[in-house]
Amino acid sequence: MAGLFVTFEGVDRAGKTTQARMLRDALGERAVAVREPGGTPAGERIREILKDGSIDLDPRSEALLFAAARAELVEQVIRPALADGKVVVSDRYLDSSLAYQGEARGLGVDEVARVNGFATGDLEPDITFLLEIDLAAAAARSGEADRFEDEGRALQEQVRAAYDRLARENPERWHRIDAARPAEEVHADVLAVVAGVAA
Numbered sequence: 001m002a003g004l005f006v007t008f009e010g011v012d013r014a015g016k017t018t019q020a021r022m023l024r025d026a027l028g029e030r031a032v033a034v035r036e037p038g039g040t041p042a043g044e045r046i047r048e049i050l051k052d053g054s055i056d057l058d059p060r061s062e063a064l065l066f067a068a069a070r071a072e073l074v075e076q077v078i079r080p081a082l083a084d085g086k087v088v089v090s091d092r093y094l095d096s097s098l099a100y101q102g103e104a105r106g107l108g109v110d111e112v113a114r115v116n117g118f119a120t121g122d123l124e125p126d127i128t129f130l131l132e133i134d135l136a137a138a139a140a141r142s143g144e145a146d147r148f149e150d151e152g153r154a155l156q157e158q159v160r161a162a163y164d165r166l167a168r169e170n171p172e173r174w175h176r177i178d179a180a181r182p183a184e185e186v187h188a189d190v191l192a193v194v195a196g197v198a199a
Contacts (some may be wrong), residue, residue, distance in 0.1 A: 001190060003082030004198050005123070005145060007093040009163060013138040015179045015186060020091040021130065022187045023194065025167050027089070031175035032081040036092040037069035040076050059105035063112055073117040076125065087198060095166055103162035104155050129190055130167050131179035133161065133196045 006023065008016040017035070024033040037047040045068040049055060057065070066185065070093070081088050094116045102112035135156050167174035175193050179186055 003085050004087045004127070004194070005078065005082060005090070005125045006087060006127045006129070007090045007095065007125040008129050009095045009099070010090065011133065011135060011138055011177060012154070012159050013141040013164075014131040015141075015183065017091050017128065018183050019129070019179075019186055020089050021092045022183065023113050023190055024089045025189070026191055027194075028089050030079065032086045032087050032089050033089045033094055034073060034077055034091070034157055036073065036090060036096065037066055038070040038073075040069075043069040052110055059101060061095060063101035063107055063115060066101065068120040070097075070116065072138070074095060074120045074123055074183055079121075090125070093128075094120060095128060098166060099159045099162035100155075104158035107140045109162070126171065127193060128167075128174050128191070129176055130163055130176050131186070133179040134141060134164065137180055 008020050010016055020033060024031040030082070036043075037050055038044045046065050050057075050065055050069075077089070078088050094113075097112050098109050101107050102109035126133055135153060138156075139153075167176060177186055177189050
């Protein structure tokens, strides 16, 4: 049985981690949960670098580090899980790089897509949830800020616009979800979509 690859995208504090966890819990043993960057020994070390606000990274270096962590995750975890018929639930994936490094950092979406195509062997998700929320509402949510959040609203505006365009260009894969609602309501919508595809 072929597996199913589900990803969650959105601006910082949209609820991606919460929804990924809730979906994993709902699916039980069928699910394998991963996060980006991370999920492998090398990926977690790379995550530390990328989240460290004291390190000033060139945008190209940033993009390549994300791609390197992603390459490890795909080969060590995601592909084997999919081959085993599992539902892989990922808190972010390649679309984050397209939005953040490709658009917001100005590297070019096509350029970043090419790098990540090489890194992942062109592995794309089956379902991508775009958790949509007003930026002010997202910023008001609790959580520990990282280097990207510290850059402020302008970056988040660019990221949100990039996600909107990506979702419009590929409506079969992307599912827009109103993430301003209570987490259980959001989860119900997510679960309905996944159940319809994985049935």
